[in-house]
Amino acid sequence: MGQKDIKLLWGRSGNRCAICKIELTQDASSTNSTFTFGEQAHIVGEKEDAPRGKSQLDQKERDSYHNLILLCPNHHTTIDRNESDWSIEKLHQIKSTHELWVTEKLSETIDRVKLAKSTILAGIVDNAVTLCNLDNWHGWTSFALATDPQWSRDLPENTYKFRQKVISTIWPKEFDEFKRATITLSILLNQAAQTFMENSDLQGDSYIPFKFYKRIDPNPNYADDVKRYEQWLERCYSTIYEATKAANWFADVVRDYVNPMFFVEEGKFIIEQGMKSITDLNYYSELLEFTEEEKAKYPEKIFEIEDNALSR
Ligand SMILES: [Zn+2]
Numbered sequence: 632m633g634q635k636d637i638k639l640l641w642g643r644s645g646n647r648c649a650i651c652k653i654e655l656t657q658d659a660s661s662t663n664s665t666f667t668f669g670e671q672a673h674i675v676g677e678k679e680d681a682p683r684g685k686s687q688l689d690q691k692e693r694d695s696y697h698n699l700i701l702l703c704p705n706h707h708t709t710i711d712r713n714e715s716d717w718s719i720e721k722l723h724q725i726k727s728t729h730e731l732w733v734t735e736k737l738s739e740t741i742d743r744v745k746l747a748k749s750t751i752l753a754g755i756v757d758n759a760v761t762l763c764n765l766d767n768w769h770g771w772t773s774f775a776l777a778t779d780p781q782w783s784r785d786l787p788e789n790t791y792k793f794r795q796k797v798i799s800t801i802w803p804k805e806f807d808e809f810k811r812a813t814i815t816l817s818i819l820l821n822q823a824a825q826t827f828m829e830n831s832d833l834q835g836d837s838y839i840p841f842k843f844y845k846r847i848d849p850n851p852n853y854a855d856d857v858k859r860y861e862q863w864l865e866r867c868y869s870t871i872y873e874a875t876k877a878a879n880w881f882a883d884v885v886r887d888y889v890n891p892m893f894f895v896e897e898g899k900f901i902i903e904q905g906m907k908s909i910t911d912l913n914y915y916s917e918l919l920e921f922t923e924e925e926k927a928k929y930p931e932k933i934f935e936i937e938d939n940a941l942s943r
């Protein structure tokens with residue numbers, strides 16, 4: 632389910648159950664006596680064999696805002712247990728009546744503007760999930776951090792697309808940290824991709840390193856070339872570490888600003904770091920995060936590093 636769909640659903644439902652109008656929360660951990668956990672129920676079922684599941688709709692349509700209705704757990708159970716009383720048409724009817732009730736109730740201007748702004752943020756989050764491969768962070772970084780690293784063909788291009796989207800975003804001004812974390816992620820991930828692309832070739836569906844020290848045999852500069860190659864590898868790895876810190880920061884701000892449940896089940900983004908010494912063959916899972924002091928300096932810090940590199 633996309634963050635944009637979730638945002639629209641909660642916003643237009645006024646955070647209330649469409650049937651009983653009880654107030655709901657999105658945050659499973661903060662459920663207490665005053666708030667009930669809200670459930671994003673599918674109108675046409677999520678799968679063919681789910682309640683009300685027989686339909687021509689594809690998965691994307693089933694998970695879209697238009698096919699979701701916000702309900703309390705009780706009413707979700709009620710509609711799923713008794714399909715004949717709660718048809719697809721009836722649920723659509725209930726949803727639109729409820730949304731109309733919400734617009735009439737709410738002080739319109741304020742909430743409309745707020746919803747429009749948070750929909751912008753949610754759209755960025757959806758782009759980040761797909762273009763930055765957030766839902767497979769551990770997977771893609773394991774390949775990219777291997778002794779013989781690989782990047783899948785689409786990833787460098789997608790990180791570039793994300794960077795372009797971030798550049799062209801018109802930011803609502805009250806979301807400063809969200810903006811800084813997103814820009815930082817887009818730049819650092821793009822840097823990791825660029826660094827790898829400096830010295831790699833496309834083979835099939837993956838980019839793999841060009842081992843220039845093997846270019847000629849015998850190579851009179853072998854030792855120097857190996858050293859240069861290893862230095863480049865180090866830069867590849869360290870740019871991925873920095874991008875991982877940015878991804879964790881980004882997920883934190885998404886939880887703060889957009890959806891408290893964002894990647895809560897999967898947890899933080901971790902990466903595998905290789906052998907720490909020659910006798911140690913284990914891999915270590917590591918959680919990399921910026922400190923608060925570091926966060927305060929991003930993304931400006933990146934521009935300073937770039938300026939210094941240029942003036943050298
Ligand atoms: Zn209810």
Ligand SMILES: [Zn+2]
Nearest residue numbers: 672673707711
């Ligand atoms: Zn259901």
